[in-house]
Amino acid sequence: MNESSIIASYNGKSLPLTEVFAPVLDRAFMFSDAVYEVLRVYKGKPFLLSAHTTRLQASLRSMRIAANQDFGDAILNNIAENQVKEGMVYLQISRGVAPRNHSFFAMELKPSILIYTKPFLEHPAAKEQQTGIKGITHEDYRWGRCDIKTTNLLANCLIQTHANEMGAQEAILIRNGVVSEGTSSNVFIVKNGIFITPPKSTFILAGTRRQFLIDGLLAAGHSVIERQVEKTELFNADEIFISSTVKEVTSVVQLDQKPVGKGIVGPFAKLAQALLDDAILAMK
Ligand SMILES: Cc1ncc(COP(=O)(O)O)c(C=O)c1O
Numbered sequence: 001m002n003e004s005s006i007i008a009s010y011n012g013k014s015l016p017l018t019e020v021f022a023p024v025l026d027r028a029f030m031f032s033d034a035v036y037e038v039l040r041v042y043k044g045k046p047f048l049l050s051a052h053t054t055r056l057q058a059s060l061r062s063m064r065i066a067a068n069q070d071f072g073d074a075i076l077n078n079i080a081e082n083q084v085k086e087g088m089v090y091l092q093i094s095r096g097v098a099p100r101n102h103s104f105f106a107m108e109l110k111p112s113i114l115i116y117t118k119p120f121l122e123h124p125a126a127k128e129q130q131t132g133i134k135g136i137t138h139e140d141y142r143w144g145r146c147d148i149k150t151t152n153l154l155a156n157c158l159i160q161t162h163a164n165e166m167g168a169q170e171a172i173l174i175r176n177g178v179v180s181e182g183t184s185s186n187v188f189i190v191k192n193g194i195f196i197t198p199p200k201s202t203f204i205l206a207g208t209r210r211q212f213l214i215d216g217l218l219a220a221g222h223s224v225i226e227r228q229v230e231k232t233e234l235f236n237a238d239e240i241f242i243s244s245t246v247k248e249v250t251s252v253v254q255l256d257q258k259p260v261g262k263g264i265v266g267p268f269a270k271l272a273q274a275l276l277d278d279a280i281l282a283m284k
Helices: 027-029 049-063 072-082 127-132 154-165 208-219 267-283
Strands: 008-010 013-016 034-044 087-094 112-119 134-140 170-176 178-182 186-191 194-197 223-226 237-245 247-255
Touching: 008 072, 027 186, 034 049, 049 072, 049 087, 049 194, 049 208, 049 237, 072 087, 072 112, 112 237, 127 247, 134 154, 134 237, 170 247, 186 267, 194 208, 208 223, 208 237, 208 267, 237 267, 247 267
Parallel strands: 134 170, 134 247, 194 223
Antiparallel strands: 008 013, 008 112, 034 087, 087 112, 170 178, 178 186, 186 194, 186 237, 237 247
16 A cells, blocks of 8 residues: 555645645644544545544633534545545544644644544454464553643653564553553453443543443453453463454454463454454445
8 A cells, every 4th residue: 555645634735745844843743732533434435533532622612722623524525635545534633833842832723633534454363363362561651641642652652662572462551550541442341241441531432442342342241341451460361352443353362371271262252353343344
């Protein structure tokens, strides 16, 4: 896939992604002063669009970025412009361009808006979903507002890279002995048939798939508990899986080089993935 064939929308103008150049004084460049969303496109349509736009509005409010727009139409337009059937939308809104200064006090800035849709030639998680992935645990040293989906992901990038160096694909983050989330995913454990996931807080991003799965599992009559998960529980779990827009439901079959449960993709992860598959199949 050549990125130059992707049509981006940058501040309302359509142009090839590789020809979008942002000013260095954009606060996204100087301070990672921006929020973002990643949406999955199936059958030419965004999945869980309103969950994503609702979370985007919450991120914008928390960051005090004034972008008075819903973005739903802009997302749909960009998908159509790129004629993508299977892929992902990336949307980023920065506070705007201003002389470099930490404070944005009394600045009336115009947010910079980037949207692009990238086609997937194959399902990005298919292989990992089949085999499961290896995980490591890692101290969660991120800041205290992980509920805001900002582009300031340096800790996530460093920790994910460390996981890769250790031969793993994801790190499960631990703050004060309890599980927060993955570097780019939410975490579920399964014990005795009960799905357990950390509750929403400022230490995790409220994942769209996390909520979809909680609602869907409960509606299907399964037990789901949102509560603190101790690090030690990870090593006694029957199953661990991560959830995210791109990874959907992916089992962690090995953690810190020890097998999780039977060390294979388990029935409860498959059941959770089936809920997603059914919803995607039902998309019109
Ligand atoms: C830190 C973090 N937590 C959780 C998630 C999962 O969110 P979603 O299910 O909306 O993709 C992501 C997604 O990228 C993430 O970056």
